[in-house]
Amino acid sequence: MIAGMIARRKPWVRGVLPGFGLTMGTTLLFISLVVLLPLAALLSQAASPGWAEFWRIISSERAVATYKLTLSSALIASIFNLFLGLLLAWILTRYEFWGRGLLDAMVDLPFALPTAVAGLSLTYLLGPNGWFGQWLQALGITVVYTQLGIISAMIFTSTPFVVRAVQPVLEDMDTAAEEAAASLGASPWQIFSGIILPLLVPALLAGFALAFARSLGEFGAIIFIAGNLPYHTEITALLIMIRLEEYHYAAAAAIASVVLAAALVMLFVINLLQGWAYRQR
């Protein structure tokens, strides 16, 4: 990718604006400092106790339980957000209504809010005596201190990703194609599923990937609502935190590297899917 960019901009073909060397150099420096260097430190720290110890740490029963919980919760939350995000983006682009600007701004609130605040308010709302919690309790549903709580916190913090990925695509969409389909006899559902949805697939995938990655790493919002019971409601990020507090840096780094690998695999798969979806056009 970087090699391609450099090759495309041959030094003897001067553009209108100078400064490729300076901007590219700064970019590479910061990427190295902010992304690559910490990752390298993490991996070297994780590898320090040796392979057998590394494997023992990351495959311990407690660690595996956190992976399962974190991954399944993030998956469920992201799938939920796929629908919620599409719905929100749809409302914001397709209809004129009073307060649309306000709603549009509120979508970003989970970005702006400190996640601890989000966690606290969710715990309060969904707790056994909270506004929603008391009704759910009456129905026999307990949210706080269960996986349901973790999922709700993840949903809250990752909703904007899907909305902001889909919204611009919906805004740019030519409504004439929908009118053409209608004039050919298509029902509203046929228009949505056959004409609109296929064009949204790449954006939905991108939003899903970002929401999933965010949910994997979410910490602040979850620890208040999860209960943090080992083997049951303990997420991977919390286990890393616990290992750190025990001054067991190698174990923390080892578990963190698993999360890192999961996030990378996820991004890679989504990128492949997106490439495939673009080629379908």
Place this chain on the structure above:
Amino acid sequence: MSGDALLSIELSDVGKHFGRFQVLDHIHLRFPAGRLSALLGPSGSGKTTLLRLIAGLESPDQGVIRFAGEDVSHLHVSRRQVGFVFQHYALFKHMTVFDNVAYGLKIKPWRERPSKPVIRKRVMALLELVQLAWAAKHLPAQLSGGQRQRIALARALAVEPRVLLLDEPFGALDAQVRAQLRAWLKQLHREIAVTTLFVTHDQEEALEISDHIVIMNQGRIEQSGSPQQVYDQPANPFVCTFLGQAHQISAHLRQGVIYCGDQVVGTAAPGLSHEGAVRVYIRPHDIEVLPPDDTRSALTATLEQIAMIGPYVRLALRLHATQALIPADMTQARFAALHIAADNTVQLVIRKPHVFV
């Protein structure tokens, strides 16, 4: 293509406004069955809105739209059986050309849906008709604008529409392709003979290919009739100046004779009994220029400028009576035969003055 009897479109007292803006104002119209009709007007005249009302893409605030006598005013677009072609093609860009054309057939409820081989046969026949069978497996993005518009037309025809509606179909194409497609559309219409309406702001396009022209301005119908009719007998100054060039001179009418100052321009149409000031519109090619020594005319002018424009010559003439400057067109040969030069005085015969009170 359509096996049904040909169908006419009637609009009675149709009105539409967007907010406070009256887009269409009490429209009464009838489009003849099986003909190719043009809706012609400047931008903002309401012609596209009218077409969208007929398609069912907009609903009228008042009035009734009928297809062959049947009231369709409240029929949803998907039930109206209209083929609609958009200015910017509106193809489904994630589908191949084949799937685009097949779309209307594939989405039919299974009771009415033709079998796969039948769909295939019909789509390929349509692609042959629009001369794009070779592109069946291509995506729309791989085709040129003219080709895309032909695909859009094939897609609209696939469901055997009762009427075909085209919204500035060639508006986004360059001049050469536009001219080709015009001729091709005229030919195609002769083959399929579906009642067809197309919207255009290009008067030449409307005059060239339509059987029937409706001229609109500011939400009203200015005139409707055959191309010959609207061109030769414009109902009002707007139609006269919108269809081709026409220049106004002020004149007055006395006992059926048109005077410009004290010089005679010609005689008015027999029906006009007005006395006094009138506006006379003259087309550049309706002016016959005679040498100064000719005595057939009393209307004199000074030749101010000569411009050679391809095959013809345009003269700028200053009328002696009113000092108005009007253009006259003639062939190169005719101009050479006149032996006139700039600043000469010439005599004019106006073949067809259009007089409006």
